[in-house]
Each structure stands twice: as structure tokens, then as C-alpha cells.
Amino acid sequence: MSIETSDVEKIAHLARLHLEPSQSAAVTASIANILALIDTMQEVATDAVPPLAHTSTEGQRLRADVVTEVNDRDHLQQIAPSTENGLYLVPRVIE
Amino acid sequence: MFDKGIAELSLALTRKEFSSRELTAAYLDRINAANPALNCYITVTAEQALAQASAADALRARGEAGPFTGIPIAHKDIFCTRDVRTSCGSRMLDNFISPYDASVVERFTQAGAVTLGKTNMDEFAMGSSNETSFYGPVKNPWNVERVPGGSSGGSAAAVAARLCPAATGTDTGGSIRQPAAFCGITGLKPTYGRVSRWGMVAFASSLDQAGPMTRSAEDAAIMLNIMAGFDDRDSTCSERPMEDYRAKLNQALAGLRIGIPRQHFAAGLNPQVEKAIRAALAEFENLGATLKEVSLENSHLSVPAYYVIAPAEASANLSRYDGVRFGYRCENPRDLEDLYKRSRSEGFGSEVKRRIMVGTYALSAGYYDAYYLKAQKIRRLIKNDFDQAFADVDVIMGPTSPHPAFRLGAQNDDPVTMYLEDIYTIAVNLAGLPGISIPAGLVDGLPVGLQIVGQDFAEARLLNVAHQFQQATDWHRKSPV
Numbered sequence: 001m002s003i004e005t006s007d008v009e010k011i012a013h014l015a016r017l018h019l020e021p022s023q024s025a026a027v028t029a030s031i032a033n034i035l036a037l038i039d040t041m042q043e044v045a046t047d048a049v050p051p052l053a054h055t056s057t058e059g060q061r062l063r064a065d066v067v068t069e070v071n072d073r074d075h076l077q078q079i080a081p082s083t084e085n086g087l088y089l090v091p092r093v094i095e
Numbered sequence: 096m097f098d099k100g101i102a103e104l105s106l107a108l109t110r111k112e113f114s115s116r117e118l119t120a121a122y123l124d125r126i127n128a129a130n131p132a133l134n135c136y137i138t139v140t141a142e143q144a145l146a147q148a149s150a151a152d153a154l155r156a157r158g159e160a161g162p163f164t165g166i167p168i169a170h171k172d173i174f175c176t177r178d179v180r181t182s183c184g185s186r187m188l189d190n191f192i193s194p195y196d197a198s199v200v201e202r203f204t205q206a207g208a209v210t211l212g213k214t215n216m217d218e219f220a221m222g223s224s225n226e227t228s229f230y231g232p233v234k235n236p237w238n239v240e241r242v243p244g245g246s247s248g249g250s251a252a253a254v255a256a257r258l259c260p261a262a263t264g265t266d267t268g269g270s271i272r273q274p275a276a277f278c279g280i281t282g283l284k285p286t287y288g289r290v291s292r293w294g295m296v297a298f299a300s301s302l303d304q305a306g307p308m309t310r311s312a313e314d315a316a317i318m319l320n321i322m323a324g325f326d327d328r329d330s331t332c333s334e335r336p337m338e339d340y341r342a343k344l345n346q347a348l349a350g351l352r353i354g355i356p357r358q359h360f361a362a363g364l365n366p367q368v369e370k371a372i373r374a375a376l377a378e379f380e381n382l383g384a385t386l387k388e389v390s391l392e393n394s395h396l397s398v399p400a401y402y403v404i405a406p407a408e409a410s411a412n413l414s415r416y417d418g419v420r421f422g423y424r425c426e427n428p429r430d431l432e433d434l435y436k437r438s439r440s441e442g443f444g445s446e447v448k449r450r451i452m453v454g455t456y457a458l459s460a461g462y463y464d465a466y467y468l469k470a471q472k473i474r475r476l477i478k479n480d481f482d483q484a485f486a487d488v489d490v491i492m493g494p495t496s497p498h499p500a501f502r503l504g505a506q507n508d509d510p511v512t513m514y515l516e517d518i519y520t521i522a523v524n525l526a527g528l529p530g531i532s533i534p535a536g537l538v539d540g541l542p543v544g545l546q547i548v549g550q551d552f553a554e555a556r557l558l559n560v561a562h563q564f565q566q567a568t569d570w571h572r573k574s575p576v
Contacts, residue, residue, distance in 0.1 A: 008452065015410060015455040016417070016432070017448055018440040027449070030510055034402060034453055037511050041399045041469050044476070051471030052478055054301040055287050055527025055551075056331055063327070075194050081424035088419050091428050 003032050096121060097257040098574070100310040101317050104260055105162050108155065115155070115165025119148035119209050122167050126211065126258050133234045135253040137172045138180050139212035147209040154207060163321060164207030169259040171250050172213035173220055174200050174305070175294040183296045184216040184228040184246075187416050187423045187442035197294025198326045199263060199305050206321045211259050215249030218444045219413065220270055220298045222246050223516040224506065227446045232503055235277060237541055237575040241500040244274030250308045251278035257576050261309040261318060265295060267302045268401055269495075269520030272532035275308055276495035276544020279534045279573060281561065282308045283315045286552045287527035288333035290319075291326030299408035300331070302401075302524045311571050312533065312561035316340035319554060335552060343555045344562040349383030351560065354488030356391040359519050365498040371536030371543040372494045375564070379492070382563055389484040389491065393476045397522035398514055400477070403457045403470035404525070409447075410454030416442060449510060478526040485550050490560055494519055495532040495544035519546060529554050533561045534570040542573070 008028045012019040019027065073086055082089040096118060099107060108115060123141050130136050144167065151165030175181045175193035182188045196204065203210070217227040225233040225248025233248040235241040236256035243252040247264030251274035254262050264271040266284035275282025283306045290305045297303060307318035317340075324337045355376065360369060376386055418424040418438025425441050428434035440448070457466035484491060497518060506513045523530040528548055535545035545564075549557040565571045 003456075007456075011452045011455050011459070014459065015451050016414075016435040016439055017443075017451065018436040027452070030449060031453060031456070033509055033511050034449070034514075035456075037514065038399045038403055038457075038466065038470075041396055041403075041473050042465075044393065044396060044473065046469060046472035046476070049472040049475050051468055052475035053471055054331070055478065056333070057551075058288070058333060058335075060330060061327075061334075072194070079190075079192055079194065079421045081418065081421075090419055091430050091434055093431050 003028060003035055097125065099260065101163070101166055101261055101314040104166055108165050109160070115148040115151040115209060116145060118165070119144050119167050119211070122211055122259060129256060129258055132239065133236060133252055133256055133258070134231055135214055135233055135249045135256065135258055136169065136212045137182055137184070137215050137230050137249070140179055140210055143179070144209050144211050151207050151209060161207055162317060163203070165209060167209040167211045167259060168203060169211045169214050169250060169253050169262040170200060171216055171247050171262065171264050173216060173265050173296045174263060175296070176200055176210070176213065179213065181213070181296070182229070183220070184218040184230060185443065185447070186229045189229065189423065191422055195294060198291035198328060199322050200294065202321050214247070214253055214262055217246035217248065218447050219296065219409070220246040220265060220267055221409070221446050221450055223269065223273060223513055225249065225274070226503065226507065227444055229444060235500045237279065237500065240502055241541065242277065242503055244277035244500060246270040247308060248274045251275055251280055251282065254278065254280045254308050254310065255575055257574065261307060261314055263305060263322070264308045265303055265305045266524065267299050267405060268524050269517040271306050271308060272495050272520050272530055272544065272546060273517060275532040276542065277500040279542030279575070280308060280310060281312055281315050281531065281533050281571060282306065283319065283531045283554070283557070284523065284529060285319065285323060285554055286529045288331050289529070289552065289554065290322045291329040291332045293326055293328040297412040299405040300412060301408060302405060312531070312558050312565055313341070313344060315531070316344060316558045316562070319558070338555045340555050340558055343559045346559050347383065348379065348560060348563050351379070351384035351490070352488040353379055353384050353386050354389035354484050354491040355386055356389050356394065356484070356491060356493055358391050358394045359493035363497050363518070364494060365538070367538040368494050368498055368543050371538060372545055375535040375545045376492060378564065378567060382567060387488055389488060391480045391484065391522065393473065393480055394522050396473050397477055397525055398518055400470040400473040401521045401525060402453065402514055403466050404474065406450040406454030407457045407467055408454070410451045410458065413447070413451055418442070446510065474525045477522050481526045481528060490557065491548040493546055495546040499538050499541035499543060523548050527551065529557055531557045531561050533564060534573065536570060537573065
């Protein structure tokens with residue numbers, strides 16, 4: 001499958017990455033190379049093969065529905081770029 | 096004292112040949128002298144290390160020391176360390192002071208270990224040469240024009256250069272084993288789920304696994320005894336009971352059945368590396384093992400499948416870096432989208448962005464079946480190949496890497512060339528199996544690694560096999576210093 005610069009620009013937006021127009025062509029070329037590598041998977045028929053998402057055989061555990069964490073907000077927010085009254089600050093979204 | 100591994104240091108501390116404080120201070124001096132040239136450490140925690148060493152000495156004086164009390168180690172900078180920067184090799188986390196310790200770090204601290212510092216690594220563990228680090232490449236102590244391998248390149252080079260007796264690493268596609276091979280040390284990737292991932296910065300959650308990087312298999316067993324075991328904070332951590340990984344080290348290898356995958360001795364393998372690996376296999380025959388050819392039919396598809404699955408998982412895991420709650424935030428964002436986009440674009444390096452984009456693409460509407468689902472089906476085939484091979488053999492052996500450490504900058508033109516570096520290691524992660532790389536020779540003065548792969552949770556057997564080889568040979572004692 002080939003990939004166009006416009007596809008890469010769309011992916012960058014979906015991934016919330018800013019792509020300089022001057023980088024688009026080079027990034028597209030390197031991703032195209034990676035997709036060519038990935039496409040070698042298509043040479044094997046896998047219609048009857050069940051997918052394997054992970055290798056664990058133990059299943060997911062359940063635990064009692066009780067609070068196990070303490071409120072550590074002040075400590076956790078010490079590393080935030082910007083906070084006020086326990087809230088994270090970001091640029092205004094609704095004018 | 097710098098040539099001693101964990102077992103020998105523990106004995107020396109017990110015999111009062113030196114104190115943990117003396118040992119730690121000596122290592123810190125050595126790091127100060129050698130690290131500027133090698134760049135193994137991102138952060139050296141000298142003050143904390145000396146305090147931990149004094150506490151360990153006090154514990155020993157009271158007769159309360161365990162086998163790890165007062166032993167200095169280094170942690171890959173992917174493990175969260177409370178009140179110490181955890182950068183993951185990225186500008187994104189250059190200012191990140193973790194509010195908590197990773198389970199692995201906590202276990203070593205409880206065992207009385209001394210933390211010398213945090214080791215350099217490829218950014219977010221994405222790389223096979225340690226060249227994608229925001230803090231610059233690590234140099235291979237065997238030849239400073241060569242890479243140490245990656246992503247745990249700082250840990251591997253530090254152990255080899257005698258800048259720590261042992262270190263932790265993580266392995267998503269070969270990131271413990273390949274740098275261990277390039278730097279001539281022992282590196283174990285345990286079975287997926289054997290070691291808790293809690294507090295380990297996530298790259299690809301179905302593949303990531305932490306393990307020891309050491310001077311010997313015996314030291315790896317000592318470290319795994321501390322690292323492994325159930326942790327309810329990691330929902331994928333196995334509840335299977337722990338073993339004493341030292342208990343079987345001295346078992347004889349008579350009757351051991353070794354599988355030799357023909358795909359790992361095919362075109363692309365450096366002939367001198369092959370010669371070294373064949374000599375190691377002959378040594379195992381001397382020790383009573385038998386060799387049998389096995390086939391890992393789909394192994395050539397492991398790299399393609401991995402470069403769908405790992406980037407897909409990474410694109411989800413790395414979406415948390417948004418410039419809001421922690422990590423890098425861009426200057427003067429215009430609006431929220433600008434804050435997200437510029438924080439991420441300025442905070443991440445080019446390889447990380449490339450993998451996020453590949454993963455986003457593979458998971459996007461219209462491509463999911465062709466890429467992500469297809470890769471998961473290939474993953475099943477790869478696991479089936481191993482299951483079939485293990486019906487006839489106890490362990491599988493081959494080279495860890497197709498060649499010794501390459502030159503800095505040599506594989507950077509095309510990301511695909513770098514991806515193919517992990518051709519022998521990636522399938523092991525996809526199948527969730529344990530694998531160890533041990534030194535097995537030198538080619539042009541550079542170490543060669545032998546990879547030994549075992550069945551699920553067969554770490555004790557792998558360590559036994561590796562230890563017996565190390566009792567019969569001295570490749571693991573070779574040092575670049």
C-alpha cells in the first residue's frame with residue numbers, strides 16, 4: 001500500500017503532532033519504507049489464524065471494589081506545568 | 096573490586112574487605128572519571144547512593160544484611176525513581192521528577208541495594224543503538240567508535256566498562272539482549288509477566304519486560320530473585336509462584352536438547368559471528384547436550400509484525416504526553432490544539448514521532464484489518480512455531496545479533512535498516528518467552544552474544560544453561576577495561 005504526503009499530514013493531525021511542511025516529504029518517504037517492510041506480512045495466508053493480542057494465559061484478575069489509593073493530588077501536581085486551586089491550567093477552550 | 100560481580104561483592108562485604116560506602120564511593124569516582132567519554136549515565140545520584148550505602152553498612156553491622164545489602168546498581172532511566180528525574184531518554188520527560196518508585200526499584204531498595212544513578216537509553220526505548228537518546232549516544236567501551244546497542248545501551252555499557260556491577264534494563268524487541276551482546280555482558284529478558292511493569296514507562300505494553308544486565312548468569316539469577324514475582328499493581332503480572340533462580344544453577348547439562356533454528360544461521364549472518372556461535376554450540380555438546388535443527392518458519396515476518404504491533408501500542412501509550420499534567424510544555428500555546436501539537440512535536444524526537452505515526456496509521460479506520468489484525472495473526476504463527484519447536488527441544492540457541500557492534504551513525508540512513516538489527520530477538524517478545532544473551536566470543540575485538548530462548552517461565556533452566564557454559568568458558572570474564 002502506498003502512502004501520500006496528504007495521508008501523513010492527516011495521521012500527524014490524528015496523533016496531535018505538528019508537521020512542518022518542509023519535513024512532509026522526508027517523513028512520508030521514511031514511513032513508506034516502513035510500510036513496504038510491513039507489507040511483507042501479506043505474503044502469508046492467515047484467514048484461518050486466530051489473532052494473538054497478548055501471551056498471558058492467566059486471564060484478568062478481579063479485586064474487591066474498594067479504594068486503595070490515597071489522595072496525593074498536591075504531590076502529583078508538583079510536576080505539572082501549570083496548576084491553580086488543584087486544577088490543571090490549559091489555554092481557554094471556550095471563549 | 097571493580098571486577099567483582101554481585102555474588103563476589105556480597106562475599107567481600109560479609110568478610111569486611113571493604114564497606115558498602117567505600118565500594119559506592121569508588122564506583123562514583125570511577126563514574127566521574129569515565130562517564131564523560133562513554134555517556135552511560137543520564138543522572139548520577141551520588142548523595143543518595145552514599146546515604147543508602149551508609150544505611151546498608153549500619154544494617155550489616157547489626158547482622159541484618161541480605162544478599163543484596165549494600166550492592167550498588169544502576170537503573171535504566173525508564174524506571175520511575177521517586178524524587179529523581181526519570182527522563183526515558185526524552186526531552187519530553189527531561190523535567191519529570193517521578194512522584195513514586197517503580198516496583199522494580201522499590202524491590203531493590205527494600206533489598207538494601209544502592210542506586211548509583213539512571214542509565215542512558217534510546218528515547219522511550221525506541222532504538223537499537225542508543226543513538227535516539229535526547230542526551231546523546233552512548234559509546235561502546237570495547238571501541239568508542241561503535242554503538243553499545245539499544246535501547247538499554249547505557250546499562251550494558253556501564254556494566255561492561257565497570258561503572259556499576261550490574262544494572263536493570265527493559266526489553267520490548269531485544270533491548271536487553273542486543274546491547275548485552277554488543278557490550279559482552281549477560282542480559283536476561285524474562286517471560287512476559289514475570290517482572291512487574293508498574294512504574295516502568297510504557298512503550299508497547301504487550302511486549303515490554305524488565306530484566307537484569309550483569310557480569311554473569313549467576314548474578315542475573317540473584318537479581319531476578321529480587322525483581323520477579325507477583326505485583327497487584329500490574330494487571331498483567333503473573334501470579335505463578337516464584338522460584339529460587341539460583342537453586343538449579345549447578346545442575347549438569349547432560350541430556351539437554353538444544354534446538355538450532357536454521358533461519359537464524361541463514362543469509363545475513365556475519366560468518367565470523369557464525370563461527371563463534373558454532374564453537375559455543377560445540378562447547379555445549381562437550382557438556383553433554385545434543386543439538387537438533389528446528390525451524391522457525393515465520394521468523395522473517397517477526398520484524399514486520401512487530402513494527403505494526405509495537406508502534407500501535409506506543410501510539411496509544413504515548414498519547415498521555417499532552418503538555419498538561421507533566422512533562423514538556425511548549426512556550427506560549429495559542430490554543431489547546433496548539434499546546435498538544437507543539438508540546439508533542441518539540442518534546443519527542445524524530446524516531447518516536449515516526450513510530451507514533453506508523454501506529455496511528457495501522458490503527459486508523461480502513462487499515463486496522465490489513466495491518467493490526469494481520470500482525471496479530473502473524474504473532475500467533477510465530478508463537479506456534481516456538482510451541483512446535485519446543486515439543487522436541489528444551490532450549491533454542493543462536494546468535495543474538497547478526498553482527499558485532501556497528502559504527503555510530505552507520506545504520507541511520509533508513510529506519511528499516513535499524514529495525515532489521517533485531518531480527519533474532521523480536522520473535523521472542525512476540526511469543527512472550529524468556530531469552531538470555533551471554534558472551535560467546537570476540538570478533539575483531541568486539542563481543543559476540545549467544546541467545547538462549549526457553550519455554551514460558553523457564554528462567555531457572557535458562558540461567559542454569561548459561562551458568563554451566565560460564566563455568567566451562569571465560570568469555571563472560573573478558574573486559575574492555
